[in-house]
Amino acid sequence: MDKEPKLLVWNFTSEEKEKLDCLLKEIGAPPASTIDRSRGHLTLREIIHSDGRGKDCLESTEKLLLFYNIPQRGVFFLIDVFKKARLTQPFYAVVTEHSIERPFSKLLAGAK
Secondary structure, rough: OOOOOOOEOOOOHHHHHHHHHHHHHHOOOOOEEEHHHHHHEEEEHHHOOOOOOOOOOOOOOOOEEEEEEOOOOHHHHHHHHHHOOOOOOEEEOOOOHHHOEEEEEHHHHHOO
């Protein structure tokens, strides 16, 4: 996991995503990336490091915010900032060297 840090979101409305990106801009962080439904069955590695698409779209009402290559201290800082700003409260997940090989759909199913 030697690539630049990323914040990825799943199932955020355009308004929720815009509010999140404005907050990220205020703290000097890049905007979050949206995980498209057509990529929901790909592995986390494929989602993060490629532009691949799956055959089937993933349908889920869960909201998830995924941290990639962000130090633990940064994750805690961001979660605190998001809570104080009263952003949508999604499930939070951190990509690890083991979870990066798992399909996103399995990660999302485990968040329920």
